[in-house]
Amino acid sequence: MSALLEVQNLSKEFTSQRGLFRPSRSMHAVNDVSFQVPKGRVIGVVGESGCGKSTLARLILRLIEPSSGAVRFDGLDLLAQRPSEMRRLRAHMQMVFQDPYSAIDPRYTIAEAVMEPFQIQGKRFAAAEATATVCALLEMVGLSTQLATSYPHQLSGGQKQRVGIARALALKPALLVLDEPTASLDVSVQAQIISLLERLQDELKLTYLFISHDLALVKYFCDEVLVMYLSRVVEALPSTDAPARHPYTRTLLDSTVEPDPKRRRHIAPLAGEVPSPFDLPPGCAFAERCPLASERCRTETPVLSNSGGGHAVACHHPA
Amino acid sequence: MSLMLRVDDLAVAIGSVNPLSGVSFALDKGETLGIVGESGSGKSLTAMTIMGLLPLIGGRITTGSIMFDGNELADLPESAYRKLRGGRIGLITQNPMTSLDPLRKVGPQVDVVARLHLGLDKRAAHARTLELLGDLRIPEPASIYHLYPHQLSGGMKQRIVIAMALAADPDLLIADEPTTALDVTVQAQIIRLLLDLVADRNLSLVLITHDMSVVAQTCDKVVVMYAGRAIERGTISAIFDHPSHPYTQALIGCIPRGLAVTEQLKGIEGTVPSVAHYPSGCPFHPRCPRAEGICATEPPPFVQHHDSAAACHFAVEVAQ
Numbered sequence: 001m002s003a004l005l006e007v008q009n010l011s012k013e014f015t016s017q018r019g020l021f022r023p024s025r026s027m028h029a030v031n032d033v034s035f036q037v038p039k040g041r042v043i044g045v046v047g048e049s050g051c052g053k054s055t056l057a058r059l060i061l062r063l064i065e066p067s068s069g070a071v072r073f074d075g076l077d078l079l080a081q082r083p084s085e086m087r088r089l090r091a092h093m094q095m096v097f098q099d100p101y102s103a104i105d106p107r108y109t110i111a112e113a114v115m116e117p118f119q120i121q122g123k124r125f126a127a128a129e130a131t132a133t134v135c136a137l138l139e140m141v142g143l144s145t146q147l148a149t150s151y152p153h154q155l156s157g158g159q160k161q162r163v164g165i166a167r168a169l170a171l172k173p174a175l176l177v178l179d180e181p182t183a184s185l186d187v188s189v190q191a192q193i194i195s196l197l198e199r200l201q202d203e204l205k206l207t208y209l210f211i212s213h214d215l216a217l218v219k220y221f222c223d224e225v226l227v228m229y230l231s232r233v234v235e236a237l238p239s240t241d242a243p244a245r246h247p248y249t250r251t252l253l254d255s256t257v258e259p260d261p262k263r264r265r266h267i268a269p270l271a272g273e274v275p276s277p278f279d280l281p282p283g284c285a286f287a288e289r290c291p292l293a294s295e296r297c298r299t300e301t302p303v304l305s306n307s308g309g310g311h312a313v314a315c316h317h318p319a
Numbered sequence: 320m321s322l323m324l325r326v327d328d329l330a331v332a333i334g335s336v337n338p339l340s341g342v343s344f345a346l347d348k349g350e351t352l353g354i355v356g357e358s359g360s361g362k363s364l365t366a367m368t369i370m371g372l373l374p375l376i377g378g379r380i381t382t383g384s385i386m387f388d389g390n391e392l393a394d395l396p397e398s399a400y401r402k403l404r405g406g407r408i409g410l411i412t413q414n415p416m417t418s419l420d421p422l423r424k425v426g427p428q429v430d431v432v433a434r435l436h437l438g439l440d441k442r443a444a445h446a447r448t449l450e451l452l453g454d455l456r457i458p459e460p461a462s463i464y465h466l467y468p469h470q471l472s473g474g475m476k477q478r479i480v481i482a483m484a485l486a487a488d489p490d491l492l493i494a495d496e497p498t499t500a501l502d503v504t505v506q507a508q509i510i511r512l513l514l515d516l517v518a519d520r521n522l523s524l525v526l527i528t529h530d531m532s533v534v535a536q537t538c539d540k541v542v543v544m545y546a547g548r549a550i551e552r553g554t555i556s557a558i559f560d561h562p563s564h565p566y567t568q569a570l571i572g573c574i575p576r577g578l579a580v581t582e583q584l585k586g587i588e589g590t591v592p593s594v595a596h597y598p599s600g601c602p603f604h605p606r607c608p609r610a611e612g613i614c615a616t617e618p619p620p621f622v623q624h625h626d627s628a629a630a631c632h633f634a635v636e637v638a639q
Contacts, residue, residue, distance in 0.1 A: 048502035156590040186357040187529065191573035192586030213503065216532075220575035220584065255507035257532040259574040261555045264536050267511040269456075270504055273472045 003072075004175055004207050005037040005060065005093075010069035012052075012059055016278075027277040029055040031231040033069075034304070037175070042201065042208040044222030044240075046215050046252070048274055051228040053211045054098075057179045060209070061095055062086055073175070091121055094168035098180035100160035104152045110163055111148040114138065117170040137166040142196055158189035162196065169200065177209045182217070194221060215256045224310075227252065230277055230285035238310030245307065245318040248286045284316070292317045322386070323348045323491055323523040324369070329383035329393075331368055333376060338594045339364050341618075341630070342383070342549045344542045348490070351517055351524040353534035353555075355570070356544035359591050362527045365544070366495050369525075370410055371400035388490060406436040409484030413496035415476035418483065419468040425479045426452075426464030429486050436487035451482045455512060474505035481512070485520075492516075495527045510537060531574050535559060543567045546592050546602035553627020563622070563629035563638040566603045601631065609633055 010033045018024040030052045037043045045053045058064045060071055062078055071078045073093060081089060094117075097103040104113045111134045118125065118133075125133060135145040141162040152160055161181060168176055178197070182190035194217070201208060212218050218225055218240075225237040227249045235246040244250045251270055258265070272289045284290070287297040296316050304314040324346040331339035339361045346352045354362045367373060369385055371392065385392040387408070395403075404410070412418050420428060429451065430444040439447060445464075452460035455478045468476055477497065484492055494513065498506035514537060517524050526537060534541055534555070541558045543551040543566065551564040562568040572585040589606040592598060598605050604614035613632055622634035631637060 048504065158590060186591065187531070187573040188357060188570065188587035189590065190586075191584045192588075194575075194584050195586055214575075215503070216575045251504055255504045257507070257510070257530075257536040258576060259532040259535045259559075259571060260576070261535045261559050267507045269511070270508060271458075273474050273505055274502065 002039060003036040004039045004074060005209070006070075006072040007036070007060065008034050008070040008072070010034070010056070010059055010071060011067045012055055012064065013067045025278050028052075028231045028280075029277065030059060030066075033228075033233050035226055035233065035236060037207055037209055039174075039207055040205060041224065042210055042222045044218035044225045045209065045211045045228060046213065046218045046225060047228035048213060050230070050274055050277060052231040052277075053213075053228050054179055056228070057095065057177045057209065057211055061090065061093055061177060063095075087120070091117075091171040092173050093175040093177065094171065094173040095177045095179060096161075096164050096168045096181045098183050100157060100164045100184070101152075103164050104160060104167075106152050108152070109148065110134075110138070110143075110150050110152070110155070113152070113163055114148075114166050114170060117167055121171060133170075137170055140169065140200070141166045142192075156189075157185050158192060161185060161189075161193055165193075165196065165200070169204070172204075173206075175207045175209065177211070179211045180213065181210075183213070190217075197221075215252050216258075230274065230280065232285065232314065233304055233312075234286065234314045236304065236310070236312040242309075242311055243319075245311070245313045246315045247290045247292050247317075247319070250319065251289075284314075292319075321348050322346075323350070323388055324525070325384075325386040326365075326369070327384045327386070329365070329368065329385065330381045331364060331373065331378050332381045333373075333378040336594050337381070337547070337597075338378075339368065339547045342542075342544070344540070344549060344552050346491075346523050346525065346540070348523055349517065349521045350540065351514075351526060351538045352540045352542065353538035354525060354527045354542045354544060355529065355531060355534050357529055357570075357591050359546075359593065360544040361547040362529075362544050363495055364547075366410070366493050366525070366527055369493060370404055370408065371395060371397070372404075402436070405432055405484075405489075406487045407489050408491045408493065409487070409489035411477075411480055411484050411492065411494040411497045413499050415473070415480045415500075416468065418480045419476060421468050424465055424467055425471065425476075429479065429482045432483050432486035448482065448486070451485060452478075455482055455485075457482075472505075473501050474509065477501065477505075477509055478512070481509075481516075485516070488520075489522070491523045491525070493525045493527070496529070497526070498533065499528070499530075506533075513537070531571055543570065546597050547594065548602055548630065550603065550631070551627060551629040553625070553629075557626035561625050561627070561638040563624045563627055563634040564603075564631045565607045565609045565633075565637055567629070568637065569608075609637060 012030040013026050013028050015026040047053045059066050114134050114137050134148050138145050143162050182193050226233050227235040229248050235249045283298040284302050287293040302314045302316050304312045306312045327343050329342040356362045380393050429448040433439045433444040433447050449460045457463050457478050498509050538555050542549045545566050551567045569587045587606050600616045601614045601619050604610040619630045619632045621628040621630050624635050624638050
């Protein structure tokens with residue numbers, strides 16, 4: 001299988017502005033992240049707020065510029081592309097955003113919103129052709145074509161997210177980056193959107209990078225899983241039923257409650273919360289909260305290393 | 320076991336709309352009851368109604384009763400409610416920032432509850448707050464006491480809100496989506512904390528949530544709400560083992576059982592109706608796969624089956 005997307009040692013450092021009495025500070029939002037997305041696969045990126053998963057999504061599409069590292073799409077080095085070439089390439093790699101309320105211009109009708117990607121790519125249509133395109137796209141995402149003349153505020157959250165997906169699919173991309181596409185939706189609507197994404201992936205042979213904080217959802221939806229903690233990938237699971245080896249992944253699993261009263265779990269106490277990404281101490285970022293942490297974890301940062309079968313873990317004491 | 324809270328056929332009007340009707344449930348001392356539903360189902364409004372906060376949003380109770388420890392709350396005057404609210408009934412909100420004053424240190428905000436409701440003096444209230452923060456597994460209570468809300472993490476802020484709710488030794492705790500704004504690892508810790516509190520202090524807990532998984536992990540009883548109605552109520556095992564309302568069934572089918580076997584996720588067609596457009600008859604009928612002609616015209620009565628009661632014309636068949 002060839003990799004559609006290849007991310008190599010990707011890092012992004014943000015620097016806060018110097019205040020009157022405060023020196024500028026910097027933080028690594030994404031730190032030395034490497035992975036591959038083979039064609040036709042669904043790769044999940046899971047982590048808690050502030051772990052850098054959304055920044056990673058934006059870096060891949062080059063919506064923000066990385067500090068270092070490389071992103072290759074279909075063999076092309078994206079960071080070497082000029083803005084005009086980048087725009088052309090983005091037709092093949094699209095993003096669906098978390099908040100469908102702010103992803104669509106409120107002054108556009110749904111038809112205009114769906115046609116916007118074509119406009120950006122400089123494609124012009126005859127009126128009849130445009131109508132047919134809009135109808136085809138709306139039908140593809142399970143929306144009534146009568147909604148074409150509606151405005152976003154007349155739609156429900158789930159319908160708006162379908163419009164967001166229709167826009168992303170308009171240019172027939174190969175890769176879809178889904179940044180928490182269901183996080184702001186009710187569970188019944190979330191399940192609708194997930195089934196829609198499953199169907200589209202099958203029909204259009206799409207490749208997904210699915211970003212979420214919900215491990216249960218990622219396990220349901222994805223083929224492979226990357227677990228992020230404080231800007232780094234701490235574990236790469238080759239399949240969703242591969243046993244977790246990183247203590248953080250195991251903590252996430254233990255914290256995920258199941259919709260079954262017969263499977264109540266004992267919630268083990270966990271000290272602290274995700275620390276501030278500014279001024280991280282040396283060593284493993286999870287060491288402060290980790291039950292297995294040793295002296296070595298506080299001094300030496302563990303690197304992500306293969307443990308066979310495509311499974312990689314960044315831990316000095318993996319389970 | 321003694322009855323702590325009994326809500327009977329409660330209906331609420333705000334102006335000309337009726338966002339809540341036919342809500343009934345009961346809760347014993349030491350029990351945890353989950354109110355579960357999607358956005359706009361009326362779960363938070365139910366909490367506001369019990370807390371006597373309806374006048375704030377221009378609402379009123381049209382029918383029904385709320386019995387709290389033997390006293391009727393439905394027609395209680397505001398002055399009496401003030402003693403109850405934050406005193407015998409504690410409230411935990413979803414977003415801790417709506418409960419905390421950003422301009423005041425967190426410790427004194429907990430003190431004031433005990434001073435107001437228990438009549439403690441400044442020093443006693445201070446000591447009590449420190450003890451309470453320790454009980455809530457807040458590290459170094461004495462230094463946290465002097466911090467402002469913005470200096471605390473989300474989970475820590477939620478613990479302070481829980482401390483405020485507990486400061487006056489309430490009998491009943493109403494928690495409205497207490498973990499929704501938190502990360503999963505922190506959510507698990509707060510759930511554990513609430514369960515321990517219920518057990519240690521023999522509290523009654525009303526847990527309002529959209530998350531069936533959280534309900535499954537924590538509650539003894541469940542009320543499922545849809546479009547301003549309680550459509551099914553029962554024991555936790557009855558609700559999960561034999562859901563008798565198609566909506567309850569569908570809601571359970573919407574959640575990925577990520578860690579166990581993966582069944583196909585089933586969404587529910589259509590969307591939650593808005594309060595101005597509640598359907599006639601059974602409010603779920605436009606989205607219901609089981610619906611027949613009668614469902615669009617006749618509001619279904621509650622049918623008792625196993626350990627649950629469901630407002631569905633076909634409850635017994637659905638539960639099969």
